[in-house]
Amino acid sequence: MRILVTGASGTIGGEVLRQLLAAGHPVRALTRDPARAGLPEAAEVVAGNLAEPDTLTGLFTGVDRMFLAPAFAVARTAEQVVAAATAAGVRRIVTLSSGAVVDDEPGVEDADYHHADEVTVERAVEAAGVEWTHVRAGEFMANTLDWAQAIRTTGVVSSPFGKIASGMVHEADIAAVAVAALTQDGHHGAKYVLTGSELVTPPEQVAAIAAAIGRQLRFEAISPAQARASWQAQGYDPAFIDWMLGPEDAPLAESDFVGAAELTDDVERVLGRPAHTYARWAADHAADFR
Ligand SMILES: NC(=O)c1ccc[n+]([C@@H]2O[C@H](COP(=O)([O-])OP(=O)(O)OC[C@H]3O[C@@H](n4cnc5c(N)ncnc54)[C@H](OP(=O)(O)O)[C@@H]3O)[C@@H](O)[C@H]2O)c1
Structure with missing residues (x-):
């Protein structure tokens, strides 16, 4: 089971990458600039830009599952990126989303400055016919x-x-929930709202x-x-x-x-321990x- 981590040089993707590698999973990591990203040698590092799908050729080959972030990078190309991923065989996508997303929001145009991109990405993934989980994070510590x-x-x-x-929520908790959704069964269709x-x-x-x-x-x-x-x-x-x-x-x-x-207990429900x-x-x- 090879897992692709996008946003791998970022706060959350970086932590997802470290936790997956520590658990022994084969991981491919996406960055726009491998020389600058300083990603762990144990990861298979691939260059590409989510906003420019032409740069993603071969990225999804041999990948079963994907952590997709950050929404601002991929919102305008989400349908293309997700279509390329599923065509290549990706069967599960876990998104980094936002606790500000609400399910009865009529449309992306009603979402505010900070989470319209997350709404767009969530919807593209839900429409793709894959297993999905949204990790809706609250304010990062x-x-x-x-x-x-x-x-x-x-x-x-x-x-x-x-x-x-x-x-506020610790990046290690956000990543641990994402890793659970990527590697364990039983998280398909879940929208986890994460707080401390x-x-x-x-x-x-x-x-x-x-x-x-x-x-x-x-x-x-x-x-x-x-x-x-x-x-x-x-x-x-x-x-x-x-x-x-x-x-x-x-x-x-x-x-x-x-x-x-407000606080939620989704971290504890998924991880079996309280949030940090x-x-x-x-x-x-x-x-x-x-
Ligand atoms: N801060 C909060 O309190 C909060 C709360 C909830 C949700 N969020 C959401 O979390 C996301 C940010 O996550 P983060 O803090 O982990 O990110 P981050 O530390 O800001 O890092 C951004 C990552 O995105 C990658 N990236 C940027 N543009 C890209 C592109 N065009 N193609 C491919 N990769 C690209 C960067 O990789 P390279 O530079 O190596 O290419 C980097 O790994 C945002 O969508 C934000 O809305 C934030």
Whole structure:
């Protein structure tokens, strides 16, 4: 059983690749640039671009199962890529999707900035006549690696989201669920919505990183307007800024930056153990913040 991992140099695909190799599965890994990707030697590394199906000739030959990510790379070519895969004999596809996808959404055009691509890819895979599983991940704990430079240089993390508790999920849990769906039976047609096992606010996350690296750190609450100015100065995608903070001419109110996400137990149902905590993630990544 040969498994193809796309997005293999990324946060989740990389972890899927490592877990599959550790379990002894033959794995082919896709990257646009093998020289830069630094993928493990045990993987069969293949060059190709999901957005340019002409570059994928031979990619699927001898492959039984595929992890398909990231959605933004393949949304516009999803039908072609999935058709080429199934024509070559791929019988099972596990997608990396988003917890923001909801099943009663009437159409892709109704999905918002951040998950329209996931809706498109999910639908292409469901229509392909293969076994499929969608791994709908919630907010990655790994997103807080964005704080690494500020933590190393100033010891201060600034955010307008200090009062929003998140059920963030460890990349190892997302990957472990994907690996289960790729390698075990009983996951066809499942849409797993993955969160961690607890709700954590940004000040609590900063405190967990401080404990992991043994240094005092400070969380600083800033207004949405201050966040917008900072992100614009750092060159963030304007559409991303509007999605996070509301459009500049109709920004979200401060009161919108309070709240809590919901937790699911899908990690535990699939893996038979609770999802990792943020403190565990911070310990796993201590070196990134030192
Ligand atoms: N961040 C979150 O909280 C969150 C939550 C739920 C879902 N998601 C979704 O997760 C996905 C991102 O996953 P990630 O963080 O693991 O990715 P990532 O670390 O940003 O890495 C992106 C990967 O995609 C590959 N890639 C990019 N464009 C490609 C193309 N045209 N053809 C082939 N490969 C391409 C890159 O490979 P090469 O550069 O080596 O080619 C790389 O391996 C996004 O779709 C996002 O919407 C994110």
